[in-house]
Amino acid sequence: MKITWVTRSFLDYRIPVFKALDEMCGHQLTVVYYKDIPPKRTQDKLKAVLGDRAIARERELRIGNRPKVDNASKANSSIRIPLSPGLIKQVMQTKPDVLVSDGFMQWTYAALVTRFLKGVPHVMCYERTKHTERNAGKLRTAYRKFVSHWIDAIDCNGVQTEEYLAEIGYPKNRLTHGHMVADVVGLSKAVAETSDDVVSTLRDMLGCKNTMILFVGQLIPRKGVKELIEAWCSFKEREESDVTLVYVGNGAQMGEIKQLITDKNIPDVVLAGAVDYDLIAPYYKAADCFIIPTLEDNWSLVVPEAMACGLPIATSKYNGCHPELVHPENGWVFDPLDKDSIVRTLQEIVKRSADLKQMGEVSREIVSHHTPERAAQSIMDACYIAINHRKKHGK
Known part of the structure; x- marks a missing residue:
């Protein structure tokens, strides 16, 4: 099966999934992306896996008020429509049996047009949740409902x-789970x-x-670091035990956090x-518990x-991964907008400091089932659903 994945951008965590998917489809995976975004090390890893089937494009035009790389903004707080001249033609030239895209925007337009013109089955990998899309607006929502006619299957986080997909009317029988x-x-x-x-x-x-309680991430408003x-x-005013909070990371709120620590x-x-x-690695091994108070995350890696x-x-209840990964046996879910929580x-x-090591072992067991092979298989399953949907419903 020839699969063309139009992704625009990717990071290191995707490489094992690409590798596993390439093996599953008979080494016929092509990945088309924008050369200016992924780090060189990541592009080199992809080239090592796919060779010439890793296609780096060099031209892009952007409509909107959002930069080409922006991980700090909250969802739907700005707009960016990226267009790469010649992308649709290049995608068609790969002659795919199935198309894979990431999200409703980015470079997904190339997969949508190819699906519309050529009838190639189209799978979309999607990450957003009801919380991250709570401010999507009527226009974005209407667009998503409209273009879903040219998305034959969706692989959810x-x-x-x-x-969220149920809210916009996408049928449950054309969903798979686990690509992230x-x-x-x-x-x-x-x-x-x-x-x-x-x-x-x-x-x-x-x-x-x-x-030692550890946070790793950007010091930005979206991550809930100030909260x-x-x-x-408040906790230290009530609790006299020797417990330390360690922030690993930098960002726009570093100065504000330092000042807050000093002032109070x-x-x-x-x-x-x-x-x-x-x-x-030493920070993870030194820690006893990990905390992430994010106000908005699709799936915190x-x-x-x-x-x-x-x-x-x-973890925060606004973190899309918590139903799958965090349970009473290995952690806690809280509301970062509620200080008492x-x-x-x-x-x-x-209170459970003596149990933290055992809880960590439960974490290992849970995450051991979330493998690149499992992620690749969920995408393959979506590909077969997409192919069958195309056969039943024609062009």
Whole structure:
């Protein structure tokens, strides 16, 4: 089966999925993307897997007020329509049996036009949830309902994505689940190879005497980092135990967070700054629990990464991955817009400090089932659904 995936952008976590999907379809996967966005290391990895079937395009025009790369904005807070001259022609030249696209926008227009003109079955990988799309607006929603006629099957992140698609009327019998998966093998291996001496030195440097709660991500409004700091202040006023909150990452709110810590004299917070991905394993091994207070995330990849490193998870209810990955046996789900909800969760982490290691082992077990092979199979299943739908309903 010849599959052409029009993706515009991708990161390292996609490479194992591309590799597994390529093997499943008989080494007939082609990936078309925009050369200016993925890091060179990631493009090199894709080339190593697909060779000439990794097609990097160099031209793009953008309509709207959003930059070509923007991970900080909340969903639907701006608009960007990217157009690559010649993309549709190039996609058609690959002569696919099935098309795969990412989301309703980006470069999906090429798959939609090819499906409309040539009748090629079209699978879309979709990540959004009811929460991230709560402000989508009537025009965006009407567009999605209209173009869904040229989407034969959709592979969802999880149940929260399915709930949103049900709201816009997409049929459940043409959905599969599970295309989003973190590349956790390298990170978990690096954690296993990190010595106890390295961990001890790091904890001493961070000032962690007992329980260490770790956040890894951008320090931006969308991640709820300010809400967590303010809740941490209230928590420390009530809790006298030795527990340290460590932020790994940088971003627009770094200065604001520093000032807040100083003004309120908030204890036991460490702002470690940005840490290179290749050097982050000791932080995961040193931690006792992982926390992510995001106000809006489709599927936080740091969650399965932390789980693969053996950490229990405290996550926001606005994180699309929590129904699949976070359960009472391995973590907590809280509302970051409710300070008391965060405080109660922090108190629970401290209260169950003796159980955190075992909870982390449950995390390992849960995430072990979310593999690149499983993700690739869900996409293949969607491809077969799309082909059958085309056969039944014609062009």
